[in-house]
């Protein structure tokens with residue numbers, strides 16, 4: 001590892017070892033909390049990283065200490081050359097993982113296996129077909145549910161990500177947890193976060209504390225077990241005694257985990273984001289195409305990383321539309 005420059009350490013001493021790469025801004029779902037109804041202005045195709053560029057940038061990060069890469073989007077699997085990209089990245093000495101909505105995941109089982117991908121995060125916001133179709137603006141519930149079962153049967157570690165929206169799916173929290181009685185999955189409840197154009201408001205957000213009070217009202221307190229969080233984990237993990245799976249809460253809004261943040265993000269058009277919430281980005285793709293060394297740019301971007309949530313260090317600042325609307329929509333960041 002060429003670690004002589006420590007380019008992935010920020011000014012607060014945090015080392016960034018986890019890179020999330022968005023493969024595309026396109027998606028086969030239209031989740032209301034993720035993208036505006038009118039869609040987003042897409043980058044011209046020529047501005048999207050090709051597979052060689054993805055590999056070259058990823059390799060630079062891996063050479064400097066990145067040990068885990070998660071592919072995301074948009075929906076990473078709708079990219080035509082998704083399989084080629086996965087196979088190329090699998091040659092790097094890195095743990096590869098993927099976040100997907102699982103609509104077409106059945107076509108990739110063998111590719112995942114040959115690439116050594118074991119950890120798959122699947123978005124699933126409702127267990128009710130009608131509600132699922134309503135929030136995703138598509139009718140794919142049955143396909144997704146079947147594909148989740150397929151992933152489990154094929155031996156993958158599956159996490160189900162549910163974004164909680166009050167009045168929409170908060171009545172399903174207990175149903176989701178009960179699913180883990182038999183299914184060996186980790187259900188992760190995500191606090192609804194504000195991004196450009198997603199009509200966020202605090203009253204729609206279900207907080208960590210609110211989720212736990214529902215859990216504690218439903219289950220005997222001796223049966224709700226707090227289990228170990230993995231290092232740099234963004235989630236607080238729990239399990240119901242005797243259940244096969246587990247559940248967790250990702251509390252980016254009420255309880256940010258910035259102190260132990262080890263994440264950086266590369267958008268599909270080659271912009272480095274040093275934080276999910278940052279309103280600024282560093283272009284790596286243009287200089288790469290010009291044959292320039294991107295390492296000094298990466299170092300500069302890491303040095304500019306704020307201590308907390310892209311500088312929105314209080315809940316009041318996060319709630320201020322003028323601040324969070326400077327960020328992209330989630331669809332174009334890659335959650």
Ligand code: SAM
Nearest residue numbers: 034073074075099100101123161192193330335
């Ligand atoms: N298409 C893939 C998928 O469905 O997982 C990857 C991209 S998606 C943007 C990644 C994750 O971001 C999903 O779990 C999604 O639910 C989450 N997400 C999107 N918008 C969000 C928001 N406003 N608040 C919290 N999570 C959000």
